[in-house]
Amino acid sequence: ILNVEQSPQSLHVQEGDSTNFTCSFPSSNFYALHWYRWETAKSPEALFVMTLNGDEKKKGRISATLNTKEGYSYLYIKGSQPEDSATYLCAFELAAGNKLTFGGGTRVLVKP
């Protein structure tokens, strides 16, 4: 079983502050790294799918970077808003398998 770890498990952010958190994954047999946002009572929603070392993706105030050689990805939230409160999941896609192994998630609570 592959080991995908996210840290921290949870964090509280003041509205307007920026934050970031980490996903660690195996550096061998890499195919893709996914990020999902999961709001309470909703379905997880795909944010990014990253495939290349050094890749950076951005969606509004949320961005992500990828380092496949050392096996980590960062997700950044700039100027956090209450609507950013959610659990953020990363998932590792093994080469040619197309099945995802998920980390435990980082639960973000943005306080007004």
Added chain:
Amino acid sequence: DGGITQSPKYLFRKEGQNVTLSCEQNLNHDAMYWYRQDPGQGLRLIYYSQIVNDFQKGDIAEGYSVSREKKESFPLTVTSAQKNPTAFYLCASSIEPGRPRYGYTFGSGTRLTVV
């Protein structure tokens, strides 16, 4: 609108009974997946199917069974052999294997409680 429908949202069953969770998609996706979430843990893969009439075990397949007779449907049966069936179950689909750029589409989940 295209999406994935999981039903029911909440399900209660007595211990020892088999129960089937429904997952239907109208996205024309080839691949479908079942995940389980327990408190404090990440999503764990139960079964997945990349094509009709074919499916593979995931990391925690014991006590579960699936079928994939139609592209749109991937029902999960939780059998009495599953030791800890109480959990939140999520179904997902993806456009086709080997094309990761679009990510997965998820259903809204079924919370199963066995009493």
